[in-house]
Amino acid sequence: MAGVLSLLIVFCLAWQWPAQAEDHITVFAASSLQTALDDAIKAFREHGGGTIVASYAGSSALAKQIEQGAPADIFISADTDWMDYLDGKGLIDSKSRRDFWSNDLVLIAPKGHLPAIDLKSGVDLSSALNGGLFAVANMQSVPAGRYARAALLALDAFSSVGNHFVEVENVRLALALVARGETPLGIVYKTDALAEPGVAIVATFPKDSYPRILYPGALVKRNGAGGSADAFSRNFLSFLQSPVVRSIFARRGFQVLD
Amino acid sequence: MPYVTPEEMVAIRLSLKVAFWAMMASMPFGVAVAFVLARYHFWGKTFLNVLVHLPLILPPVVTGYALLLLFGRHGPLGSVLADVFGVTIAFRWQGAAVAAAVMGFPLLVRATRLSIEAIDQRLESAAATLGARPSAVFATITLPLAMPGIMAGMILCFGKALGEFGATITFVSSIPGETRTLPAAIYTLLQTPGGDPAALRLIIVSVFISFAALLFSELLARRIMRRMVVA
Numbered sequence: 147m148a149g150v151l152s153l154l155i156v157f158c159l160a161w162q163w164p165a166q167a168e169d170h171i172t173v174f175a176a177s178s179l180q181t182a183l184d185d186a187i188k189a190f191r192e193h194g195g196g197t198i199v200a201s202y203a204g205s206s207a208l209a210k211q212i213e214q215g216a217p218a219d220i221f222i223s224a225d226t227d228w229m230d231y232l233d234g235k236g237l238i239d240s241k242s243r244r245d246f247w248s249n250d251l252v253l254i255a256p257k258g259h260l261p262a263i264d265l266k267s268g269v270d271l272s273s274a275l276n277g278g279l280f281a282v283a284n285m286q287s288v289p290a291g292r293y294a295r296a297a298l299l300a301l302d303a304f305s306s307v308g309n310h311f312v313e314v315e316n317v318r319l320a321l322a323l324v325a326r327g328e329t330p331l332g333i334v335y336k337t338d339a340l341a342e343p344g345v346a347i348v349a350t351f352p353k354d355s356y357p358r359i360l361y362p363g364a365l366v367k368r369n370g371a372g373g374s375a376d377a378f379s380r381n382f383l384s385f386l387q388s389p390v391v392r393s394i395f396a397r398r399g400f401q402v403l404d
Numbered sequence: 405m406p407y408v409t410p411e412e413m414v415a416i417r418l419s420l421k422v423a424f425w426a427m428m429a430s431m432p433f434g435v436a437v438a439f440v441l442a443r444y445h446f447w448g449k450t451f452l453n454v455l456v457h458l459p460l461i462l463p464p465v466v467t468g469y470a471l472l473l474l475f476g477r478h479g480p481l482g483s484v485l486a487d488v489f490g491v492t493i494a495f496r497w498q499g500a501a502v503a504a505a506v507m508g509f510p511l512l513v514r515a516t517r518l519s520i521e522a523i524d525q526r527l528e529s530a531a532a533t534l535g536a537r538p539s540a541v542f543a544t545i546t547l548p549l550a551m552p553g554i555m556a557g558m559i560l561c562f563g564k565a566l567g568e569f570g571a572t573i574t575f576v577s578s579i580p581g582e583t584r585t586l587p588a589a590i591y592t593l594l595q596t597p598g599g600d601p602a603a604l605r606l607i608i609v610s611v612f613i614s615f616a617a618l619l620f621s622e623l624l625a626r627r628i629m630r631r632m633v634v635a
Binding site for chain 1: 580
């Protein structure tokens with residue numbers, strides 16, 4: 147019996163524990179940034195900038211985690227509300243805050259099952275749904291869901307979906323539901339649709355049907371942090387404005403802001 | 405094992421680290437509680453038993469949120485740990501281990517309690533009449549005889565810790581290299597365009613580890629049965 151125990155211990159200790167690299171910073175970023183920001187992080191490392199660990203989730207979940215003390219150095223939200231939320235609690239460095247990118251809101255369907263829908267006022271989505279579900283991010287809290295709700299309400303199309311919404315915790319989950327053909331329709335950002343070969347864009351929502359999509363980023367204030375980590379984080383924030391990253395995000399379909 | 409990328413390896417190692425420490429942290433408390441439950445009758449015993457089993461029945465997100473309230477930056481335990489010892493466990497791998505330990509605790513206690521109850525107490529009485537102190541009886545008679553159950557419980561606890569998702573993601577989020585364990589990594593990959601092959605690799609790894617843990621536990625359970633038949 148002791149043999150089993152020691153075997154287990156040796157087995158576990160033989161694996162080198164994941165090195166707690168001190169020379170990295172953690173970025174909490176909106177799910178929709180995943181593909182492009184991963185590219186930017188790779189470019190940063192290749193330019194000798196150092197290692198960035200990125201954690202992606204709905205901006206709402208990330209903001210709540212930062213409020214609870216999660217070790218984020220940088221927060222990039224998919225709307226201004228959640229950044230304002232943390233700003234209001236004094237948890238971010240307001241001076242470092244700036245809007246980096248903008249995006250569009252699109253209606254998507256699984257590739258090969260593309261209904262013809264014209265997104266104008268009074269559009270009826272129920273026939274395209276045909277009893278299926280409509281994938282959106284959570285419409286109360288997650289930015290992508292809030293934009294989607296605003297757009298559907300503005301077009302007077304919200305009630306045509308009725309109780310067929312399936313609300314998920316971030317936009318990439320809504321994207322995955324449509325890509326797997328589980329739901330015939332969904333609303334995501336244009337850049338999500340471009341990143342997923344399994345979906346196609348049915349139509350783009352008119353810009354005036356929802357609040358402008360903005361991605362603000364800022365340094366998170368952390369107790370005991372500062373010094374080298376702080377310089378590291380500032381370095382990465384300015385790298386996000388470099389021509390290299392601007393072209394990465396432009397290629398992925400984002401509108402890069404000045 | 406199929407080829408795994410360095411990022412996936414980080415998740416696998418982190419999961420093993422978290423599960424290992426969850427198991428080790430649970431063990432002393434689990435054995436103590438199992439011994440008390442198996443041997444003593446006291447006021448509030450039912451309550452203790454219910455409390456121990458609560459993480460098994462409660463929705464994991466409730467357990468995770470309770471841990472966050474306790475150990476978060478404003479929590480009663482979290483603020484003391486941070487102010488007095490300078491230790492933070494919320495959103496750290498240590499927190500993942502704590503969440504996994506709490507979730508695996510009932511399994512450890514159940515298995516250990518059964519094997520303690522199966523011990524012939526006359527052996528302990530014999531040792532005592534021969535002059536052994538209670539602590540010596542426990543160390544030389546009770547503990548060795550209960551060992552198969554403790555081992556089986558530890559392995560179940562390890563397995564549970566490896567698969568813990570709900571409480572972990574609520575309490576410590578999913579930060580790569582820090583708190584993104586196997587289940588969290590798989591969940592993330594399922595939302596990543598083109599992530600399915602990587603998810604499948606990690607799923608195979610999970611099946612492999614779970615299978616091995618259960619097999620261990622099964623073999624140990626068989627040993628207990630044989631011992632009971634002999635007794």
